Amino acid sequence: MKIRSGGNDYEGLSYVSMVPYIVVDMFDFRLVDVNIEEETTWVGAGATLGKVYYAIANKSGIHAYPAGVCPTVGAGGYITGGGYGNLIRKYGLTMDNLVDATIVDVNGMVPDRATMGEELFWALRGGGEEGLYKMMVEFQTPQLTFDPYGGLMDKINSNGTPIPNREGNLFKLQYVTNWDESENQRSKYYIDLTRKLHAYMTPFVSNNPREAFLNYRDID
Numbered sequence: 703m704k705i706r707s708g709g710n711d712y713e714g715l716s717y718v719s720m721v722p723y724i725v726v727d728m729f730d731f732r733l734v735d736v737n738i739e740e741e742t743t744w745v746g747a748g749a750t751l752g753k754v755y756y757a758i759a760n761k762s763g764i765h766a767y768p769a770g771v772c773p774t775v776g777a778g779g780y781i782t783g784g785g786y787g788n789l790i791r792k793y794g795l796t797m798d799n800l801v802d803a804t805i806v807d808v809n810g811m812v813p814d815r816a817t818m819g820e821e822l823f824w825a826l827r828g829g830g831e832e833g834l835y836k837m838m839v840e841f842q843t844p845q846l847t848f849d850p851y852g853g854l855m856d857k858i859n860s861n862g863t864p865i866p867n868r869e870g871n872l873f874k875l876q877y878v879t880n881w882d883e884s885e886n887q888r889s890k891y892y893i894d895l896t897r898k899l900h901a902y903m904t905p906f907v908s909n910n911p912r913e914a915f916l917n918y919r920d921i922d
């Protein structure tokens with residue numbers, strides 16, 4: 703299932719798939735309700751940035767919305783991607799200015815931020831894995847590198863050459879921790895950090911790369 707708001711995804715994730723799929727098009731969810739007194743605006747996922755700017759400008763000559771430069775980008779993809787624009791130095795990203803949201807999850811409608819809780823609200827504003835981010839900040843030293851596969855690598859059959867990690871692999875993950883020679887007596891500490899990071903990531907790495915690849919392509 704693909705969810706499409708403005709349809710501007712750079713990789714076409716909202717409308718391209720390797721397998722049969724349906725599109726949940728948010729086009730008709732494009733209400734923009736501006737409240738100048740509260741200085742807030744409810745924006746439907748399918749509303750384009752141009753529509754949001756126009757609606758605000760119709761109500762006020764001095765208010766603005768800190769978002770991007772392209773008027774056709776949809777709020778649904780834009781806000782969940784962070785949202786940078788010309789007002790970034792004064793007001794930050796669009797997601798920094800997100801105060802509430804209504805979403806639909808597998809169980810139905812979640813009406814507001816208080817109901818969904820702060821963890822889900824965090825994820826709405828950039829889709830990051832909060833746990834991994836916190837771990838990287840806490841551990842500081844280890845590095846986690848995602849080397850992208852796909853492309854020609856994905857066209858070479860796993861059995862076609864002596865190097866099997868080809869078709870269906872999304873990334874090569876590299877876990878690296880460096881320390882100075884003067885820190886050699888603490889080497890176990892640094893190696894343990896790397897192991898903890900590896901252990902944290904293990905549940906997210908499929909034993910069946912082909913399945914993970916297809917799932918990834920089909921996830922919105």
Ligand SMILES: Cc1cc2nc3c(=O)[nH]c(=O)nc-3n(C[C@H](O)[C@H](O)[C@H](O)COP(=O)(O)OP(=O)(O)OC[C@H]3O[C@@H](n4cnc5c(N)ncnc54)[C@H](O)[C@@H]3O)c2cc1C
Nearest residue numbers: 706707708709710711716770771772776778779780785786
């Ligand atoms: C010409 C152009 C100019 C751009 N300029 C800027 C800019 O100035 N600043 C900036 O920050 N970005 C900019 N972008 C990037 C843009 O913000 C992202 O591509 C954004 O994801 C597009 O959102 P969309 O809703 O139009 O796209 P879509 O293709 O509809 O969606 C993008 C992704 O979000 C998912 N998605 C969309 N709606 C929902 C929803 N309601 N619920 C769950 N998932 C959803 C889709 O499935 C897809 O994976 C620009 C892109 C283009 C093409």
